Amino acid sequence: MSFFKLSCLVIKAIDQIRRNFLWGGNPQYYRGKNLVKWENVCKDKRAGGLEIIDMHNFNQSLLSKWIWKTLDRESLISKVIFSIYSSNDSNPISNPQERWKPILRRGISEEDKRDITHLLLHIDQVMPSPIMHDSVQWPFNSTNTFTVKSFYSLLNNGGTVSPLHNFIWYSPVPLKVKIFFWILSKKKLQTKDNLHKKGWGGDPSCPFCNQDIEAHDHLFIPCSFSSAVWSIIFPSSNLSHCPKEVSSMISDKDKFLDNLNQRMLWRVLFPCHCWCIWSSPNNLIFNNTLITPLSIVSNADRFTLFWTGAYSSRKAHCLHRAAVEFGLQDMAKANEGEVLGENFA
Ligand SMILES: [Zn+2]
Known part of the structure; x- marks a missing residue:
């Protein structure tokens, strides 16, 4: 060459x-x-x-x-x-x-x-x-x-810089979650509206609420099920100020996160919860397992604690300490016993 x-x-x-x-x-x-x-x-x-x-x-x-x-x-x-x-x-x-x-x-x-x-x-x-x-x-x-x-x-x-670059690639989540979040940021996950564009003929409605089409702009934030998930994580936050798009949930985080610990944790919590929300319909459809907002939160909190605790970098230690202080351990235990079948690798 x-x-x-x-x-x-x-x-x-x-x-x-x-x-x-x-x-x-x-x-x-x-x-x-x-x-x-x-x-x-x-x-x-x-x-x-x-x-x-x-x-x-x-x-x-x-x-x-x-x-x-x-x-x-x-x-x-x-x-x-x-x-x-x-x-x-x-x-x-x-x-x-x-x-x-x-x-x-x-x-x-x-x-x-x-x-x-x-x-x-x-x-x-x-x-x-x-x-x-x-x-x-x-x-x-x-x-x-x-x-x-x-x-x-x-x-x-060509001199372009992605505003999500730091958020995606410097988070201590595993590579598979980074790749998932990268695809999500491009709105290219295999959501039902995207599958329809490729010729799939199934029912396009959201598996959680059945009130809208399963699309990126609906599934992760405005959906009533996802809104309930975010309300559990930030009960004191003003969710009416919460953005409706994934990219805005990162760029405008200061508007709805109250303190520094929350903002620091957001780079792990947000990908983790999106990952759990995305994975859970499979359990609903293929295993007929009942999924609740609380089970999503407790599983995502378990992932957050595990992934931040598994990394030896100083930043990951700080994030893990912030997660413990934030009470993620309590939320992770709230639904103990119910496992979504995810592995932690
Ligand atoms: Zn929905």
Whole structure:
């Protein structure tokens, strides 16, 4: 990948294998299982993706390093190129009398000719100073030196930053819950309204309240069942100020959380409760197990206590202490005996 441009067919074939590996399952049912667009999956986590390498952009970044190397007059590739394409081996960058004149040793396509003409026009607009040494700087990192990483990040992310990045990826919940919450933040879970878009013909109503369609914007917050869950966790909070969207539950948390401990715990409690709310209809549908808001809260609190206690980092210890002080142990015991069949791994 450092020397040759990958063909679109090769990239497509490799991406197909990687997509199937990521979303998994029976090869017969791959179709429709890619929950998030591949181009979004390939973005950095800071930009809202999963940081899976984008083959095309990575290939371009690696090849671009050679351009930077040609600008270093001491590098071998620079000496070779200037000895072939520059008549007196002067550096066109520092000598205004010398212009680039590409010597083509093979036939090229009309598209390549247009690209070269466009490039030369672009270069000719720059007139180097005869009294100063020119230098080339790369403005996209702190050292002003080209790096493959900085160029790849520029190509791949375009400078976008996801507001949920810290909340999702720095929470001490297990990776499977982080991935779940990442898909939830993109509104791409297999909710019934999303399944309908893919041709599923079942009943789309919410399994908890039967009063609305099961959709992201309903299931986790406005649903009467979920509202009852949040009321148990924050009985003193003013839930009328509670946002109705998942992203707002993170960005506007100061409006409905009363103190610092609550705000600190929210980064574990919120994903845990969403995870338990999402998992529980399976028990209702497949095991016919009665689910109550109290059972959701007590199970989510057990997860919170376990996951924060299982991590050795200082931040996780602080979160665990805050969870104990907040009384999650009491809530976890409130419905002891009823287990949702979840494992803690
Ligand atoms: Zn509902």
